[in-house]
Amino acid sequence: MIRKTVDYVVVGSGPGGATLVRELARAGKQVLLLERGRDWRGHPLYATYPGALLYADRYALLFSREGLNIVRPLMLGGATGMYCGCAAMPLPFWKQKHGIDLDAHARATYDELKIAPLPAHLRGEASTRIAHAGAELGMDWQAQDKFMQPALAKSFDCSATCMLGCRCGAKWNAAQYVDAAVVDGCELWTRARVDRVDIVQNRATGVSGHIGNKPFEITANTVILAAGGIGTTHILQASGLDAAGQGMAMDTTAMVYGVAPTKGIGADPPMTWSYADDDLGVLYSTLIDPWLMYPLIMATKGPTYPLSWRNWGRTYGIMIKLKDDISGSIDKSGISKGLTTRDRARLSSAEQIARDILQRAGCDPTSFLTTPLRGTHPSATVRISEMVTTDLETSVADLYVCDASVFPEALARPTVITIIALAKRLALHLTTATTKPEDLRRLRELVG
């Protein structure tokens, strides 16, 4: 048994956990970060096809009971190890509905990481053609803000394979915030999987878990779970907080493809252009699955679909990201998440719009097909105002949640800036001890 006592223990190193440990370590706090995955950066398989299968949960074959393929990277940096590097400011509902002002933290992150659209010549010819076609149909397509600084790359080498991991060094990864925290004294344990929070008289006293076969027990004054929408739910449920994971959001995604007479978008960086239709609750963006992933994903649709792989080099793609209803559940036996009737109707409208754009961009309408559904934003499993206060504290004293779990609803937007801003806000709260007892009292009354 490994035993240790610290002030703060943080579980999970995605954008939530990584930002929090950086801020706490900077403020001189004693912090231990526990991450179940390993640091793949620098490994020969990092950013390769086999690598991506190895660091995704169940070799990327995690499915909900309804057949939704959930891509869940388990590695230092969390899902930013495989994300598309898109950024978006927090939506107005945070302030309007919940009184949570994230804008200053988000803007500071934009400035620090030099977040901006890629220069026009790097947005990809085919992707730009799709965006122009959408604009011709009256839609407000915009160059997408990116966590990418081409100037940092020895040679900017970005294509659909960017989603396997960044090879050229232009794309920011939350693991970089962990590096900074370690320099400031944060202790990092990788391959350390937390099983539960230890709770005594409704107060968190630490966490227990294991590294390989070796169990550990950490005693801490404050416990912060940042293990992602699914990981945090599992830990809370194992700790007796059964309301976690009753309903979730996923920003459920489908891609609509069409074959063009010219070069496709596979060589373009992912998601260089986007259009948000907030009336329909959909984000559209330019995207195609990486070359070798394409047939694997199509095989889950049906035996004949992988045949369309031969056209990959001439394929245009539009990603549809749906602001899905809170639905489904997570429990010990697995995940239930499908689409509600309302989701289905909106997805169908969005598919038609994507086809219209692709046709306008020159694609052959007889080639159109839609991929099976995918989930890359597991979130809203431990929702603000239901299970955590606006200061992200649970009904158990000294136990906080700081990741996409706390979203009150789906974003249908890139999530990472919002999560970073939430973590900066929580770090400020923890380090300045501005507790709101009335907020906590109200929640405790609510959950009995």
Ligand SMILES: Cc1cc2nc3c(=O)[nH]c(=O)nc-3n(C[C@H](O)[C@H](O)[C@H](O)COP(=O)(O)OP(=O)(O)OC[C@H]3O[C@@H](n4cnc5c(N)ncnc54)[C@H](O)[C@@H]3O)c2cc1C
């Ligand atoms: C392919 C893909 C593309 C995406 N593209 C974008 C994009 O362009 N822009 C954007 O904003 N968002 C994007 N996202 C979504 C975004 O990356 C996630 O929403 C975000 O990383 C979630 O952050 P998080 O802190 O909640 O958790 P995560 O990033 O999921 O991190 C959780 C961490 O906790 C660890 N963990 C889990 N359980 C345990 C445990 N029991 N013990 C210890 N550690 C544990 C995991 O290994 C993981 O490292 C994308 C996601 C994917 C999969």
